[in-house]
Amino acid sequence: MLHTHQIRLKSLLKEKGFEESLIEEILTCGRLKKAKKGAYLLSSGMKVAYLPFILSGRLRAYRGDDEGHEITLFYTGRGETCSFAINSIINQTPSGIGSIVEQSAEIWMIPGTKVDAWIVKYPNFRKFIFQSTNDKVDDLLSTFDSISFMKMGDRLYKYLLDLKHASGSSTITKSHQQIAIELNTSRVVISRLMKHLSATRQIRQQRNRVELL
DNA sequence: ACATTAAGTGATT
């Protein structure tokens, strides 16, 4: 007896090219977790017990300090897993990053204890894991570059573009304050830059809403 | 109508 989310999960796993028997294993030993927008899934220093496979929604990974500063690192969406979770699981080390639900998500939680064996047993799982790691390291480097070399205005624009790609929508519903937190700058700075983007017709904005043009 | 939260702005560092 399969639930609708299990059917969707199954077809997504097939799409990913996973072996039939692996799909069965994933289905039997995982469990569904529904997480609402704004929920914290993981914070820095926590042990990771489950490998999250995202069925729907989107997560935002960030690095933070103890004074409430943070910086957005990358997003994780449908059909993806967070490669930092993989590292924490395999190396048995605590997570160095935090993860928050950006768009209400359904996540298939796979016990971390299975990961080692599956990497050995299933070539396609191994590929998936390495591919995920590679993807997220690329994202991370791109974020690193922007912090190191780009001016705030360009960083903001890149941030908006990244969000557009991650969400598949050119409308972003966030306040200037929230964006400022994610980029680790001040609200005033974001407001000024937004005004400029608006004046040069690169965006259109309303309260709590930015549309990329 | 009033309070609260979001966004805009000039001046200063």
Add this chain to the structure above:
DNA sequence: AATCACTTAATGT
């Protein structure tokens, strides 16, 4: 690019 101090605009109760 950040901070302060303040204004104006939008929204909730």
